[in-house]
Amino acid sequence: MSKPKAKAAQTHQTGIYKSDSVRDVAESLGITSLSETVASSLASDVEYRIHQVIEEASRFMRHARRTTITTSDIDQALRVLNIEPLYGHNPHNPPVFRRALPFPNAANVGAVYFVDDEEIDFDRVLREEKITLPKGVSWTAHWLAVEGVQPLIPENPPAIPKDVDQEITKSPPQTNGTFPLTPPSESRSTVKKQQQQQQQLVKQVLSRELQLYYTRLTSSLLPPTADSAKRTAALASLRNDAGLQALLPYLIRWVGEGVVTALKEGAQSEADGRSLEVLLDVVSAILENNTLFIEPYLHQLLPAILSTLLHSTLPPSHATHLRTSAAQTLSRLLTQHSTTYPSLSPRIMKTLLVALISSDKSKGTREGAIRGLVGIGKEAVRKGLVEGGGVKVVGSECTPGETGPLVDSVMTALHVLHPPSDMPESLDATNEGDAKTIEQSREVLGDFFAEKLYGDKDWVLGILSSIKQQS
Known part of the structure; x- marks a missing residue:
């Protein structure tokens, strides 16, 4: 019988990725006691992973009908293998590696490669023409509208046609929809004609929708025989709708004229009492609308409230309710605007005190002042x-x-x-x-x-x- 052959001594075979590289990485992480067996195993695993990535990248290269693997192929392969991609590498600007000179003190160290950085000549950069950078993105604020009137600034488009603008420039100026004072030297017919022309010009500022809304609103509120459902809907619209700022001076003027008409004849009829109740509800709804800027019109709104509150003769069946409602509306107005106008509350107090203690005042006026x-x-x-x-x-x-x-x-x-x-x-x-x-x-x-x-x-x-x- 022949003797069995002795087993050949097992030798540790190393691949392309050396264990020394693994040991260098371990030392950079603070691991100094890494055995040779562990380093060789890790080197083999790293080499296997590299082969796997290259194999996946070569598939992308072949499907793209190319013969050179690019960094995009590597990125696609890493994405397929669920590995975080590499950052800082661009296929259009591949890095250039240079081989470092050998180290005299370390002859056993292999070749070392590094990325060649571009050298910048400052003299050449300073001689070249400077490139002006574009202005960065910024923002600014401007008034789109002030009290319902669009200001004439470059940021806003023209709001009034040229033909209407020319007619307005020919007429006297007006502020907040109110008419200028009557010239004393002109006749009554001439003044009335001018006021009609100015009123037509003011109406042209309002859109057709607002004019139709104003007509429907006033017809739904007065006369008091109107439908109660329509009146309730009209008050709810005044209380909650936005976009009524341009209509505000006309509504306040309508309320003032309605109060004067109802109180002119003594306000003894039931119709006058119901009209005054509706007008006070309109004022309360306007004050409750948070979208309306009402401060410029307080001097026009207060006379309607105080006239109803302090009038000597009101319909007997409505007198207490009217005075109480007017007092509540006055309280709301002072609560909202006393901080803006500190002199408003003392002026109202003085008016009520005069109406209360003056000797020539009626009992109705004193009752209104107390309420x-x-x-x-x-x-x-x-x-x-x-x-x-x-x-x-x-x-x-x-x-x-x-x-x-x-x-x-x-x-x-x-x-x-x-x-x-x-x-x-x-x-x-x-x-x-x-x-x-x-x-x-x-x-x-x-x-x-x-x-x-x-x-x-x-x-x-x-x-x-x-x-x-x-x-």
Whole structure:
């Protein structure tokens, strides 16, 4: 028998990717104790992965009918193998590698290649013509419209045709849709003709849609016999719709003319009362619309509210409701615009106080003034009704035991100063403390209204204390 051949000694075969490269990468990561077996295994795995990527890239090269692999083929292969692509390589600008000179101190080190960087000659760059960079993207703001009027600036297109513009330049200037003052030297017919021409020019500023909206809106609101559903829809449109700024001066003028017409004949009919209610609802709807800029028209809106509030004769069946509604509307107006116009609240207070304490005012006017003070708030009631002496003036004109809207308005104002108690206790004139309280209440409220509060001791003390705290 022949002897079996001895097994050949196993030798570790290395491929193209050397284990020294793996060891260099490990040392750059801080791994110094990497064995030769592990390094050889990793080198073999890296070489297998490289072959796999090249094989996939060669498929893309063959399908593209090319004979040279490009970096795009490598990127496609990495994407197919679900590997993150390489960044910084472009097929149109391939990098140029140069071989470094051998290192004298390290003869065993193989060839080293590096990417050749382009050398820039600064003298040549400075001599060349400078390239002006385009201006970067920026933004700016401009007024598209101011109070419904488009300003004539280069950013905005012309809003009025040339023929209409020429006619407007021939006529006197106008502001916010209002007409200029009447010249004193011209006759009435000439002035009326000019106003008609100006009104026609102003109407040309409004679009046909707004003119139709204005006609439908006013016809749905007045006369009061109109359909209630249409009236409700019209008020809802005024309250919520946007784009009505150009129509605002015409609506306010329509409200003012309607109030003057209703109050001119004494406002004793039911139709006048319903008309005034609708007009106050229109004013309230305009104030509730957040898209309307109403501040320039406050001086036109306040007379309609105050006329309804302080008019001496209103329809009996609507008087209390009209004055209360006007007071609430006035309160809303002051709440919204008192910060912008600090002098607005003192002026309104002065008007109401004059209407309350003047000797030639009627009971209806005094009632409206009191309800206006109630609508403004507790401080207005204290200053106007108590400190201003309004409650004494009203009490001096009332007969003992009298009742009515004026007395009710004063009692409502006293409720605002201090609410009555749930379990009232009457004042005792024989008690020294109660007698002193009765005397103080007479000095502050007058005899007539002080007697009406004797049945509620806590209410009287609360009113007196609230007045003393503020003073």
